[in-house]
Amino acid sequence: MKNDFLNWLNQSGRPFLIAGPCSAESARQVLETAQGIAQHYPKALYRAGVWKPRTRPGSFEGAGVSAFAWLKAMREQTGLRFMVEVATPQHIEIALKHQADALWIGARTVVNPFSVQELAHAMKGVSHIPILIKNPVHPDINLWIGAIERIQQAGVNLVAAIHRGFHKYSNGDFRNNPAWDIPIQLKTQLPHLPLFCDPSHITGNKKLIPYITQLAIDLAMDGLMIETHHLPAKALSDAQQQITPAELHQLISNIRVSQSEEESERKCEEINILRNKIDIIDDELVNLLAQRMALSKEIGQYKFEHNIAILQLSRWKKTLQSQIQNGKTTGLSENFIKAIYQIIHDESITVQSRFGNENPETKGKN
Numbered sequence: 001m002k003n004d005f006l007n008w009l010n011q012s013g014r015p016f017l018i019a020g021p022c023s024a025e026s027a028r029q030v031l032e033t034a035q036g037i038a039q040h041y042p043k044a045l046y047r048a049g050v051w052k053p054r055t056r057p058g059s060f061e062g063a064g065v066s067a068f069a070w071l072k073a074m075r076e077q078t079g080l081r082f083m084v085e086v087a088t089p090q091h092i093e094i095a096l097k098h099q100a101d102a103l104w105i106g107a108r109t110v111v112n113p114f115s116v117q118e119l120a121h122a123m124k125g126v127s128h129i130p131i132l133i134k135n136p137v138h139p140d141i142n143l144w145i146g147a148i149e150r151i152q153q154a155g156v157n158l159v160a161a162i163h164r165g166f167h168k169y170s171n172g173d174f175r176n177n178p179a180w181d182i183p184i185q186l187k188t189q190l191p192h193l194p195l196f197c198d199p200s201h202i203t204g205n206k207k208l209i210p211y212i213t214q215l216a217i218d219l220a221m222d223g224l225m226i227e228t229h230h231l232p233a234k235a236l237s238d239a240q241q242q243i244t245p246a247e248l249h250q251l252i253s254n255i256r257v258s259q260s261e262e263e264s265e266r267k268c269e270e271i272n273i274l275r276n277k278i279d280i281i282d283d284e285l286v287n288l289l290a291q292r293m294a295l296s297k298e299i300g301q302y303k304f305e306h307n308i309a310i311l312q313l314s315r316w317k318k319t320l321q322s323q324i325q326n327g328k329t330t331g332l333s334e335n336f337i338k339a340i341y342q343i344i345h346d347e348s349i350t351v352q353s354r355f356g357n358e359n360p361e362t363k364g365k366n
């Protein structure tokens with residue numbers, strides 16, 4: 001399945017490339033941007049939003065149907081195939097009528113299984129048009145996989161996923177939290193699904209795009225979707241994160257394409273020696289954790305028999321502080337030690353709370 005989609009792209013290899021503006025804004029903008037991309041990447045898949053899902057009303061909501069004439073003219077002149085975002089069955093109908101080459105479903109649509117199911121229904125019988133599915137806005141891997149399954153069950157053969165990061169509450173460097181563990185889980189569960197990274201929407205800031213792009217390639221993503229505009233400063237949407245075709249060329253030329261897992265396993269004996277050492281330490285870690293938990297259980301029994309409260313705040317604070325200190329002298333960050341000890345302490349409390357107070361959900365399971 002992976003190869004079917006990558007063959008359809010008809011590019012020479014990783015990183016496979018999707019590029020184009022956030023939104024189609026005018027015939028000229030669509031064409032000039034495409035010419036700049038095609039100069040170095042004549043096989044790139046051209047992206048452009050025609051209907052824009054804006055968080056608040058009142059901003060540019062896309063050029064709508066009239067953009068298809070610009071996109072078709074662009075395809076004729078540059079040879080680049082194009083894809084647009086669809087969020088309703090009507091969008092699919094219009095996009096197919098105008099011979100869009102591929103479609104993508106955006107993060108705000110993927111959150112809603114009713115919407116995805118309606119889109120899947122509208123795709124019945126058009127199995128040859130690829131559909132790319134962005135991750136949902138919030139970090140729910142099953143919602144993402146569910147959307148992929150709904151589209152596949154409609155008979156669409158060429159499906160791929162796009163990682164664009166997840167909504168976050170706090171301010172930080174990135175517009176969306178990359179939460180890399182989620183695309184890694186997706187890769188693990190669906191190894192035959194092509195996976196693209198969208199550093200533009202993760203970063204929201206062109207300065208950070210090279211950093212996320214390199215990470216995505218190091219994490220063995222198949223390709224990239226990069227928002228590209230011939231005049232980013234004038235863009236009607238997402239101006240901060242769009243780059244020029246020349247900057248796109250610089251970005252792609254600077255990527256270090258790491259070797260695949262199979263290649264590195266064959267070539268890097270040294271890594272295997274280090275990995276063997278890590279395996280031994282991992283075995284020890286789990287054994288030590290089991291021993292620690294057994295002691296904690298004994299203490300739990302004693303506390304129960306002597307009516308002593310399970311949570312002893314001063315003891316917990318002391319343990320945590322002394323391990324944070326220990327971490328400092330051995331080069332481990334405070335956040336790391338805190339996170340690990342939080343999990344260990346939670347488990348200790350769970351184990352100790354079983355004396356005389358069994359959780360009906362887990363009764364008899366441990």
Ligand code: PEP
Pocket residue numbers: 022049053105106107108134164201
């Ligand atoms: C887009 O790609 O322009 C877009 C709207 O992205 P997302 O669905 O990831 O927010």
Ligand code: MN
Pocket residue numbers: 022023227237238
């Ligand atoms: Mn955008």
